Amino acid sequence: MKKRTLVAVVFLVCALMLGAALAEEPAPIKLGEGSVSFFVYVAADPDHIDEAELFEIATDEESLLAALLKVEFIEGEEASWGFNVTTVNGITADYETDGSYWSIYFYNPEYEELERLETAIGETPLESGSLFAFIKED
Numbered sequence: 001m002k003k004r005t006l007v008a009v010v011f012l013v014c015a016l017m018l019g020a021a022l023a024e025e026p027a028p029i030k031l032g033e034g035s036v037s038f039f040v041y042v043a044a045d046p047d048h049i050d051e052a053e054l055f056e057i058a059t060d061e062e063s064l065l066a067a068l069l070k071v072e073f074i075e076g077e078e079a080s081w082g083f084n085v086t087t088v089n090g091i092t093a094d095y096e097t098d099g100s101y102w103s104i105y106f107y108n109p110e111y112e113e114l115e116r117l118e119t120a121i122g123e124t125p126l127e128s129g130s131l132f133a134f135i136k137e138d
Contacts, residue, residue, distance in 0.1 A: 026054075028054040028055055028056040029053065029054070029055045029056070030055075030056045030057075030058070031055055031056070031057045031058070031071045031073065032057050032058045032059050032067070032070065032071040033058050033059075034058045034059040034060035034061070035058075035060055035128075036058065036059055036060065036061075036067075036126050036127070036128050037056055037057070037058045037059075037128050037129070038056075038057055038059075038067075038126055038127070038128065038129065038130040038131070038132065039054060039055065039056055039057070039129075039130070039131045039132070040054070040055045040057060040068075040073070040131075040132045040133070040134065041053070041054055041055075041131070041132070041133040041134070042055070042088050042089045042091070042133075042134050043133065043134070043135045043136065044091045044136045045136065046135050046136065046137055049135075052133070053089065055073070055089070057071060057073065059071070059126065061126070062125060062126065063121070063122055063123065063124055063125060063126065064121050064122075064124040064125075064126060064132065065083055065120075065121040065122040065124070066122070067126060068121075073088065073089060074087060074088050074089075074134075075087035075092075081120070082120035082121065082122055082123075083120065083121050083122050085102045085104070085121065085134070086102070088102055088134045088136075089134075091136065093136050093137075098138060099138045100136055100137065100138040101136075101137060101138070102134050102135070102136055102137075103116060103134070103135045103136075103137050104116070104117040104121060104132060104133070104134055105117060105132065105133040105134075105135065106124075106130065106131065106132050106133075107130070107131035107132075107133075114133055117132070
């Protein structure tokens with residue numbers, strides 16, 4: 001009887017763990033190769049952040065801009081203030097047409113929240129495990 005109860009408890013624990021794992025977010029879409037791996041959320045609609053896609057990008061590049069350009073994740077052009085991101089993961093923001101633009105955030109573990117990126121994307125260094133978010137806003 002004890003053996004049957006133990007098997008039932010182990011089965012229940014495994015089922016609960018599997019259910020919890022399946023309820024979590026889907027695995028990130030992996031891009032690139034390299035020794036530094038970081039994460040990027042892309043939200044095309046700020047009203048539906050829950051529909052954001054998560055990417056894990058591996059690189060040997062030193063800046064966020066260089067890494068994202070290398071895997072063809074972003075497009076844009078140089079501007080007087082730095083690189084102006086116009087397209088992220090195939091989604092274009094066009095300020096001239098509809099007033100939309102890409103905001104870039106990073107996760108600050110000290111405050112456990114996303115903060116707007118204050119440095120130019122080309123000057124933003126990468127560390128393994130870093131988390132960034134591109135949110136299309138208008």
